[in-house]
Each structure stands twice: as C-alpha cells, then as structure tokens.
Amino acid sequence: MTAVIHIQSEEGVPSVRASDSDLATTPCPLCNATVSSIIHAFDPFKVVSCSECGMIYLNPRLKEELIDPLYREDTYFSRSKDTGYEDYGFQEQSLRMTFRRFLSELNRRGITGGRLLEVGCGYGYFLEEAKDFFPSLAGTELSEKAGMLAKQRTGADIFIGDVEALPADFREFDTVVLINVIEHIYAPVSFLSVLAKRLKKSGTIVLATPDIGSFWHRIMKSNWPSFKIPEHIAFYNERTLTSLLEKSGFRNIYQIPFPHAFPLGLIFSKVRVNAPVSFRRRPVWLPKTMIALSGKVL
Numbered sequence: 549m550t551a552v553i554h555i556q557s558e559e560g561v562p563s564v565r566a567s568d569s570d571l572a573t574t575p576c577p578l579c580n581a582t583v584s585s586i587i588h589a590f591d592p593f594k595v596v597s598c599s600e601c602g603m604i605y606l607n608p609r610l611k612e613e614l615i616d617p618l619y620r621e622d623t624y625f626s627r628s629k630d631t632g633y634e635d636y637g638f639q640e641q642s643l644r645m646t647f648r649r650f651l652s653e654l655n656r657r658g659i660t661g662g663r664l665l666e667v668g669c670g671y672g673y674f675l676e677e678a679k680d681f682f683p684s685l686a687g688t689e690l691s692e693k694a695g696m697l698a699k700q701r702t703g704a705d706i707f708i709g710d711v712e713a714l715p716a717d718f719r720e721f722d723t724v725v726l727i728n729v730i731e732h733i734y735a736p737v738s739f740l741s742v743l744a745k746r747l748k749k750s751g752t753i754v755l756a757t758p759d760i761g762s763f764w765h766r767i768m769k770s771n772w773p774s775f776k777i778p779e780h781i782a783f784y785n786e787r788t789l790t791s792l793l794e795k796s797g798f799r800n801i802y803q804i805p806f807p808h809a810f811p812l813g814l815i816f817s818k819v820r821v822n823a824p825v826s827f828r829r830r831p832v833w834l835p836k837t838m839i840a841l842s843g844k845v846l
C-alpha cells in the first residue's frame with residue numbers, strides 16, 4: 549500500500565487527506581440497505597443514517613486494505629502527531645479504573661471465571677485487571693508491539709493478527725470481550741459470527757463501544773469525540789448494537805453499565821482548554837459515554 553494518509557485535527561474537526569481512489573462506498577453494515585441520509589460531513593467522508601434500520605455509519609469510508617496497516621503500526625497506540633492526550637499510556641490510570649469497575653459489573657452478573665479472550669487487547673491493561681476474575685487469559689491484537697507488551701505484562705496467550713486467522717487452540721472460551729473494537733469493524737456480522745464459533749456452548753460475548761444514542765452526541769454533534777475518522781466506521785446505540793448481536797447469532801442480550809474515566813487533560817482538550825499540568829492525568833468519571841451489551845451463544 550502506497551497511499552499516504554494524513555490524520556490531522558484542525559479546530560477539533562477530524563479530517564483526512566484521501567483521494568477518491570482511496571475511498572469505498574458501502575451498503576449499511578447492519579442490514580445491507582443502500583438508501584441513507586447524511587447527518588455529518590467530514591470531507592471527504594460522511595456519517596450517514598440508514599433509511600431502513602437507522603444504523604449510523606461512515607459512507608464513503610477508507611478502503612479496508614488502507615486502514616488495516618494503520619492498526620499494525622507500532623505507533624498506533626502512541627500517536628506522535630496528537631497532543632498526547634489520546635496516547636494510550638497517558639490514559640493508563642483512567643483505563644485501568646474503568647476496566648476494574650466494568651469487571652466488577654461482569655462479576656456481579658456471573659460473566660467471570662473460566663477462559664477469557666479479549667479481541668484487540670492493546671497493551672493488555674484490561675487483561676491484567678482481569679487476572680483476578682479469569683484463571684485463563686488470551687488476547688488478540690493487530691499491533692505486534694502492543695501485543696508483545698500485553699504478553700509480557702499478563703502472561704496471556706496473545707495472537708497477533710485477524711480473528712479470521714485465529715489458531716485452532718483459541719477455542720472453547722467462556723467469555724469473549726471487545727472494548728472499543730466493534731466501531732472499527734467493516735463487516736461486523738461476519739466478524740462476530742467467527743467469534744461465536746470460538747465460544748463454548750452458552751458462552752458470553754461482551755461488546756462495549758461509544759454510544760451514539762447518548763446525550764453527548766446530541767450536545768456535541770459533529771464534535772462528538774468518537775467521530776474518529778477514518779478509523780471509526782460504525783456508530784452504535786442500544787438498538788443497533790442489539791440488532792447486530794441478534795444477526796450474529798447471539799441471544800439473551802442484556803445491557804451492562806460502563807462508566808468511563810478519562811484524564812482531566814483529555815476532557816479539557818475536547819473543549820480546547822489547557823488543564824493545569826498537575827491535574828492532567830487525574831481521572832474523572834463521565835456517565836453515558838459508552839454502551840455495553842452481553843449476549844449468549846446458544
């Protein structure tokens with residue numbers, strides 16, 4: 549791949565330099581309908597709403613073969629071009645707090661114990677926090693550097709690559725967790741169907757993703773922080789995420805609270821205010837930024 553893609557942030561609005569040949573139009577990733585209406589424009593990309601099912605998605609979007617190398621880059625979790633607030637390491641303390649709280653919600657619902665697979669495990673913060681709740685840990689990651697760090701940190705079995713290429717022994721999981729992953733996935737029904745086959749009978753999948761149905765999107769409109777264009781290509785609410793799970797073969801779908809802590813410096817940067825240096829890493833809980841659902845494979 550030779551296309552050079554510049555991700556930049558001017559006045560808070562994400563924009564990408566991409567030529568027409570880098571773009572692909574798509575039917576609705578949830579129901580395959582082709583009629584939609586534009587709700588936000590991030591030239592040359594558009595966020596549209598499906599006229600059939602209401603799914604909100606990016607169309608046109610970057611061709612999948614162009615976005616894939618981005619995730620495999622060593623720098624994906626530590627972008628030098630950003631202000632540093634988006635840096636995964638900068639957010640470590642807030643992420644760990646977020647994951648601990650979410651794990652206690654899973655535990656309360658009996659979704660812990662046995663074999664855990666985390667898809668898109670990054671540096672392994674969630675897996676490390678999950679050690680107390682699952683005796684067996686595994687993860688997948690596209691970035692080799694991040695995956696290796698996760699392995700060192702947790703001792704988990706880490707597979708570097710796509711879920712379609714998972715090794716044969718990555719199977720019979722009790723729980724598969726995807727946090728901030730599904731919004732990146734181009735063909736989500738087939739992706740989740742692949743994962744369903746790796747679960748035990750009555751195993752549970754857990755999806756957590758930014759909630760476009762929340763008041764944050766209604767207030768912030770095109771400045772909603774989860775419009776990370778071009779990486780985020782699907783924007784779910786409770787209804788469309790439930791529909792995705794059903795279409796992928798999951799039943800007994802329940803919502804799980806997912807309060808999210810963010811460093812104060814990151815929150816301030818979204819409203820273009822500099823936080824005092826000594827407070828920048830301080831975690832602050834924000835309600836309703838995420839939607840999380842569990843579903844069972846029968």
Ligand SMILES: [Zn+2]
Pocket residue numbers: 576577578579580581598599600601602603
């Ligand atoms: Zn649709």
